[in-house]
Amino acid sequence: MASEGNSEEVSNRQVILKEYVSGFPQESDMTLITSTIKLHVPEGTSGVLVKNLYLSCDPYMRGRMGIVKGFFFDPFTPGSPIIGRGVSKVLRSRHPDFKEGDLVYGMTGWEDYSLIAATQNIYKIQDTDLPVSYYLGILGMPGLSAYVGFHYLCCPRKGEHVFVSAASGAVGQLVGQFAKLSGCYVVGSAGSKEKVDLLKNKFGFDDAFNYKDELDLDTTLKRYFPEGIDIYFENVGGKMLDAVLLNMRMRGRISVCGMISQYNLEQPEGVCNLTSLVYKQIRMEGFLVSEYYNTYPKYLETVLPYIKEGKMEYVEDIAEGLESAPAALIGLFAGRNVGKQVVAVARD
Secondary structure, three states, rough: OOOOOOOOEEEEEEEOOOOOOOOOOHHHHHEEEEEEOOOOOOOOOOOOEEEEEEEEOHHHHHHOOOOOOOOOOOOOOOOOOOOOEEEEEEEEOOOOOOOOOOOOEEEEEOOOEEEOOOOHHHEEEEOOOOOHHHOOOOOOOHHHHHHHHHHHHHHHOOOOEEEEOOOOOOOHHHHHHHHHHOOOOEEEEEOOHHHHHHHHHOOOOOOOHHHHHOOOOOHHHHHOOOOOOOEEEOOOHHHHHEEEEHHHEEEEEEEEEOOOHHHOOOOHHHHHOOOHHHOOOOOEEEOOHHHHHHHHHHHHHHHHHHOOOOOOOEEEEEEEEEEHHHHHHHHHOOOOOOOEEEOOOOOO
């Protein structure tokens, strides 16, 4: 529980959203300020005060930087710290489930220290044999997204042909490995030679291509999938989705996890080949991983042995220091990250 006599005031750096963003976000839309915070949890509350260790950069955060009609998260508040997933260390607690020294993951502020009142949004880390930053990736929301989107929505069968877009990212790299563990043939697309090599040589994809080098995505997909695609894990949208629809097989399945190519457009791209859904009896379904949080314990039971037995690999792109957070987040939308983008605020 909280120590009543220890409430010293310390400096607290914070990444602030200046104002709502339209179009492509810029680093200048955010600023680093320094305020102060008391290392104390107010009496009569059940919150915790944490020191933030790692912060997660996720594509969905773009939607919170403006007013997006129908978006599934509330927008950030201009003039206040950005909110996102993080791994933190409990310094003070008035909550019976958390004690000083516990490592937790969940929603926190982009700052050195956060007072978290909504403790229902943080969870204690039980297994510390692996890097704790993994709880922002393979052991967290991206990992569960990959597992649910592939296994629950696509119901893979051995020998099926799987295509994954944005395949070197936090989710895509895992989808490809789940596909291989299921006995599928899998091809991924990425935006650089380095990422293509990673897909083939580290993550075990059967093949991969750099979409930036391809003039005609329809022709490209026919080259890699001459018999068509059974399962498409959608992370990109736009022209990629349009080309995939032409190359799906009868009764194919498309799991829509994200559409990063569309997030910064004032006018989203149209998709012309939706009639393929009818002609080929394709099932295309979007999902929010929050609807599947009850499956998380089962997911951990599945994936932890895979990691510890060397059956799955995971790559992180770690930016050092809170001051690097704006550039790291913006880099997601330019494809600068290789693997899961994480910001290391403090190492202990």
